[in-house]
Amino acid sequence: MDIQLKRGLLDVCVLAAIKDKDSYGYKIIKDLKPYIELSESTLYTILKRLESGKMLTVRTAEHGGRLRKYYRITNEGLGRIDDFKTEWKEIISIYQFVTKEDDKDE
Amino acid sequence: MDIQLKRGLLDVCVLAAIKDKDSYGYKIIKDLKPYIELSESTLYTILKRLESGKMLTVRTAEHGGRLRKYYRITNEGLGRIDDFKTEWKEIISIYQFVTKEDDKDE
DNA sequence: GTGATATACATCGTAACACGAGGTATTCTG
DNA sequence: CAGAATACCTCGTGTTACGATGTATATCAC
Secondary structure, eight states: OOHHHHHHHHHHHHHHHHHSSOEEHHHHHHHHTTTOOOOHHHHHHHHHHHHHTTSEEEEEEEETTEEEEEEEEOHHHHHHHHHHHHHHHHHHHHHHHHHTTTTTTO | OOHHHHHHHHHHHHHHHHHSSOEEHHHHHHHHTTTOOOOHHHHHHHHHHHHHTTSEEEEEEEETTEEEEEEEEOHHHHHHHHHHHHHHHHHHHHHHHHHTTTTTTO
């Protein structure tokens, strides 16, 4: 997928990945893989950004001798997903504009 | 609309705006306004980028005492629109992931 | 006729962002 | 024991949208 197109989707995808159940970095990447691929450097940057934007909270827990940082979505984070659903209507309208009259002579 | 979300859509919108008929900067902005807003500085940057990427060609013509630069889409530009239609399937899949089980307790 | 608005182009600096490269450390598997 | 997998992190770079700013002409209101 085009990198520019990903920019507007990644934050919301990460929020969606922790929406129903707290999760941690490595797992988020694997869970998102079927839908959108992102590198670790990208993910940790996003998690930092979402944390400072109060979209999620962090908690450190030990698991199998290793430390894991679990991320939990906040109400603001859920609101961000709702905003995306609003924006989706605009995206649909743009898609229709871009593809309109596209197959006029088929 | 979120600025990050626009990034992946603007190039394709500009191409779509000149797809059926050559157009020029000022008109492109007005034609796109109902779908997506962009400033002049943004548009001229995009036009330069699309030109150097061979997505469109430019021709200067006089109109009412003023010079206008008319932009015409190339086959590569049309291909870029087709690529977007392919990416659209991924976007739909992402949208479904983000919104899934969203209203499970309503 | 003059000031404002619309048309029409352009450049520059800035901030946001995804990513590759690189780093640290532990556990699991062959 | 070696290498892969797990799990975290930082830094530098290139791309990009945008506001600010500049130039110039045409049109419209008063």
